[in-house]
Amino acid sequence: MRLKIIRIIIIVLFLMIVAELFYVQIIRGRFYYNLSVNNRIRVVPLEGWRGRIMGRRGEILADNKISYNVMVTPQEIKDMEGLFSFLSAVLGMDQARLTAIYRERKFTPFTPVTLAENIPRDKAIVIEENKFRFPSLFIQESFKRYYPLRYNSTHILGYVGKINRSRIEQVKEYGYSPPSLIGYSGVEEFYDPQLRGGDGGLQIEVNSRGQQVRLLSLREPTKGQDITLTIDTAIQQIAMELLADKTGTIVVMDTQNGEVLGLVSSPAYDPNYFIEKEYNSQLKRILSHPKSPLLNRAINGQFPPGSVFKIPVALAALDSKKITQHTTFSCPGYFEYGGVVFGDTCQYASQNLIESIAHSCNVYFYHLGLMLGAEGIYKYARALGLGELTNVDLPYEKPGFLPNRRNYLDRRKPWYAGNTINMSIGQGDVLTTPLQLVKMMSTVSREGIEVQPHLIKKIGEREVNQYNAQSQLKISKAVFEIIKQGMRATVTDPAGTAHDLNMPQVYVAGKTGTAQSSSNKEHHAWFVGYAQGDVRNIAFCVLLEHGGSSHNATFIARDLLLMMRQEQLL
Amino acid sequence: MPNVKRNLDKKIWIYTISIIAMGLIALYSAAHENVRVSHKVFYDQFTFALLGIGLMYVIGKIDYRRFYDGAYVFYLINVVLLAYVLLGGRHALGARRWLELGPISFQPSEVTKLALILALGRYLSNRRPSLSFNFFTKAQTFWREFFVPFGITSVYMILIFKQPDLGTALMLFGIFIVMLFAGGIEYRIILGFLIFCLCLSPLGWSFLKQYQKDRLLVFLNPNIDPLGAGYTIIQSKIAMGSGQIFGKGWLAGTQSQLNFLPERHTDFIFSVIGEEWGFVGALLLVYFYFRLISNSLYIAEQVKDPFGVLVTVGIIAILTLQVIINIGMVMGLFPVVGLTLPFISYGRSSLLIFMMMMGFLLNLSRRRTIF
Numbered sequence: 041m042r043l044k045i046i047r048i049i050i051i052v053l054f055l056m057i058v059a060e061l062f063y064v065q066i067i068r069g070r071f072y073y074n075l076s077v078n079n080r081i082r083v084v085p086l087e088g089w090r091g092r093i094m095g096r097r098g099e100i101l102a103d104n105k106i107s108y109n110v111m112v113t114p115q116e117i118k119d120m121e122g123l124f125s126f127l128s129a130v131l132g133m134d135q136a137r138l139t140a141i142y143r144e145r146k147f148t149p150f151t152p153v154t155l156a157e158n159i160p161r162d163k164a165i166v167i168e169e170n171k172f173r174f175p176s177l178f179i180q181e182s183f184k185r186y187y188p189l190r191y192n193s194t195h196i197l198g199y200v201g202k203i204n205r206s207r208i209e210q211v212k213e214y215g216y217s218p219p220s221l222i223g224y225s226g227v228e229e230f231y232d233p234q235l236r237g238g239d240g241g242l243q244i245e246v247n248s249r250g251q252q253v254r255l256l257s258l259r260e261p262t263k264g265q266d267i268t269l270t271i272d273t274a275i276q277q278i279a280m281e282l283l284a285d286k287t288g289t290i291v292v293m294d295t296q297n298g299e300v301l302g303l304v305s306s307p308a309y310d311p312n313y314f315i316e317k318e319y320n321s322q323l324k325r326i327l328s329h330p331k332s333p334l335l336n337r338a339i340n341g342q343f344p345p346g347s348v349f350k351i352p353v354a355l356a357a358l359d360s361k362k363i364t365q366h367t368t369f370s371c372p373g374y375f376e377y378g379g380v381v382f383g384d385t386c387q388y389a390s391q392n393l394i395e396s397i398a399h400s401c402n403v404y405f406y407h408l409g410l411m412l413g414a415e416g417i418y419k420y421a422r423a424l425g426l427g428e429l430t431n432v433d434l435p436y437e438k439p440g441f442l443p444n445r446r447n448y449l450d451r452r453k454p455w456y457a458g459n460t461i462n463m464s465i466g467q468g469d470v471l472t473t474p475l476q477l478v479k480m481m482s483t484v485s486r487e488g489i490e491v492q493p494h495l496i497k498k499i500g501e502r503e504v505n506q507y508n509a510q511s512q513l514k515i516s517k518a519v520f521e522i523i524k525q526g527m528r529a530t531v532t533d534p535a536g537t538a539h540d541l542n543m544p545q546v547y548v549a550g551k552t553g554t555a556q557s558s559s560n561k562e563h564h565a566w567f568v569g570y571a572q573g574d575v576r577n578i579a580f581c582v583l584l585e586h587g588g589s590s591h592n593a594t595f596i597a598r599d600l601l602l603m604m605r606q607e608q609l610l
Numbered sequence: 611m612p613n614v615k616r617n618l619d620k621k622i623w624i625y626t627i628s629i630i631a632m633g634l635i636a637l638y639s640a641a642h643e644n645v646r647v648s649h650k651v652f653y654d655q656f657t658f659a660l661l662g663i664g665l666m667y668v669i670g671k672i673d674y675r676r677f678y679d680g681a682y683v684f685y686l687i688n689v690v691l692l693a694y695v696l697l698g699g700r701h702a703l704g705a706r707r708w709l710e711l712g713p714i715s716f717q718p719s720e721v722t723k724l725a726l727i728l729a730l731g732r733y734l735s736n737r738r739p740s741l742s743f744n745f746f747t748k749a750q751t752f753w754r755e756f757f758v759p760f761g762i763t764s765v766y767m768i769l770i771f772k773q774p775d776l777g778t779a780l781m782l783f784g785i786f787i788v789m790l791f792a793g794g795i796e797y798r799i800i801l802g803f804l805i806f807c808l809c810l811s812p813l814g815w816s817f818l819k820q821y822q823k824d825r826l827l828v829f830l831n832p833n834i835d836p837l838g839a840g841y842t843i844i845q846s847k848i849a850m851g852s853g854q855i856f857g858k859g860w861l862a863g864t865q866s867q868l869n870f871l872p873e874r875h876t877d878f879i880f881s882v883i884g885e886e887w888g889f890v891g892a893l894l895l896v897y898f899y900f901r902l903i904s905n906s907l908y909i910a911e912q913v914k915d916p917f918g919v920l921v922t923v924g925i926i927a928i929l930t931l932q933v934i935i936n937i938g939m940v941m942g943l944f945p946v947v948g949l950t951l952p953f954i955s956y957g958r959s960s961l962l963i964f965m966m967m968m969g970f971l972l973n974l975s976r977r978r979t980i981f
Binding site for chain 1: 788791792794847848849850851852853854855884885888889892893896899900903904907910911919923926930934937938941943
């Protein structure tokens, strides 16, 4: 019975569809047919306005310039020869070259072909005035991305370009079509859906002379949203100058809320190179540069942390009650285990935890490492966010790597006590990104309160709050206090490794690191620390890739802090 | 038994393959000499149609009870997949519908349709007869007969609505209502529920995304804003109507060949058929669909096992709803909700799932005498 009812409903539904088919295709068919065939329809694409990107004080980082493009509708061309000779005279381009471009880009008779892009305004006016002679010709206004501050903030911003084949596969579900622009790397990519304006177009009906008869439909291009970042361009400028001729990265983050104030990776490039065709040679140089300027070292570079890793090790030893702050070990300058000698650069009769952090004594931490075991270190390093993504709002972030028995087993590699010893001073296979270490330092400085590093402040006029959540680590405050004493002693102790940073203007604490890299190049120089200023408290990191001794990093850190102080940024 | 239809399995095969063949021809045209839709789409769909035929054959042979046994597990696995799709893909801020498993990517929302039909089929076929000497209170009966199946459906609906995919979420609701109806629930419960939903719908408005609101508004009032959000509908109507009786000929549709039609290889493929093959071609396709559905209903009428009946009805429901709504949408009869045309729209997951459903019907048509 009920199946009968279902059958009747289905029949009714199908009859309805057939009736509608009949109405649209047969009764109204003529009308639609005229619309579609007898009249000539032309589509004029209108590009959407991409949202601007601004720094925290409203400084414009990415903007749009109007550009004029010369377009031709193939089916409207009457006098091909005349048209191209006219264009070549106006644009100063070779006529054969123009014809070649036209052949290459011609697609269907209806679809306009772009002959020249970004021509000067006066030439555009000349062409517009001669339109009556060549009805196929018209000028399209489009927007061009423009980065006024050039090198400042390169890696944060990324750049825009036409969608390529691999990207279109990922995003075509979301309404992107091949000619539209899309962000590549950086904020341009991460916030592309917000920044991007919707492409629109005019569909116009033209008469036999190519004049517009009426507008059939218009899809307004829509405006993308402006976004405001947490970045301070003044800090960027300072950091960029400090790293000018070096390879490395500087990251500065507000410990109160996780706002990334500065993030510079060197060498950098000018994102305008990707936009303007005239920079082609510079662009090629960037792409083949041996130091890969495209790499954002702060989040995509994975480096051994060296002695900076002693912070999580010390924390682990204290919190799991293996030692107290008064536990001492003597350091003869080397450490022997299982017949293998592990080196150290200094000798001390006996020193406690705080002194050993200040002096960055390897032997002390070899002892801690063996007491904790690899798993003990792993657990705390992981709790501090090492070996996992910080989830900062930038694409392609790398997680770094923390070795332990299990992932060694997965790779069928044996784990020896020697691995643990190497791990306890941040060598072996330990890899971190600079941003991870800044986040760790921020957590330590706030005694266990973790913030989420982020770059977005506002989308349109709306404040973005989703990154403001803070969480509390389950490690006692007393433990953090001892670690902080050790890091402060690194600066204040005359034998401390960062004594250069002992200055009255700024309160600094931190940890140095000189990390061996796998190749036979110079060591990586690290300084990761936090500073309390009048304006704000920051956690920061200076990394010089193959920069030699950590002293090189502390000098830069000193200049960074002093200059920030001078400009009232700290 | 009166009116026994023979050779139902053969008919299912014939109509399924005819529809797919028409679809492939239309898809070839949609992707012809075109930058926006690559040729790959056609070969891709072709490969998956072949794969689907194999799958349909295999499912037709499997022991039918296995679907019953696996129904709930399948349901749960799919819940996990849907949740995973929502949580994964942090990077893309638009809709999240795709799941990547190594080299294979698919849309769990398509699989959901089958999973829901099987799960509801199993649950509803287990209902005790209502003759229980008033052992259960009215509330208990209501709970068992209505709320539990509603819960089963809502989990999926919410997960899919979140993607956001309004069309599929509504489809699931349709499956639920039709299967509940076929399961023999009292009329007044269904009627009451539908009225209840109608009263709540203004509330639902606030849950919709802006673009979904736009589409609905344009549908309700097409003459106010025909140039903005109504772009798609106008273009597809021009394409359909300009086909007239015999169409403009294969590969010769000006609307579709000239990129005026967005989504012409997926949601709007029917307008390609309408434009190039005219009323005759469109009618032929609609006839094939009708015959396929009608024969499926014969299967439902002849099967004795309640699970089989319910699942068949579920399949009929989803097939009918998608065909009617998709075609209606192309002609501006329904709002644009983003539903594919079964067997025809480009979409590997969608094609395979519908062919699996047909395999299930084949299975039943052969075994109807056993139960």
